[in-house]
Amino acid sequence: MGDTDRITFDNAKHLEGMNACLIFTLHLGAGARDYGPRLGTDKQISS
Secondary structure, three states: OHHHHHHHHHHHHHHHHHHHHHHHHHHHHHHHHHHHHHHOOHHHHOO
């Protein structure tokens, strides 16, 4: 019973991490499109 709970918890943490990474990537992409030219980082991010 404890093992199942731990596996579920690990999977939840893993999915949460993937979601955060995806959201961050999308946010970064939108930020690069909006602010990239101003910061001069558009060429680095949109490779």
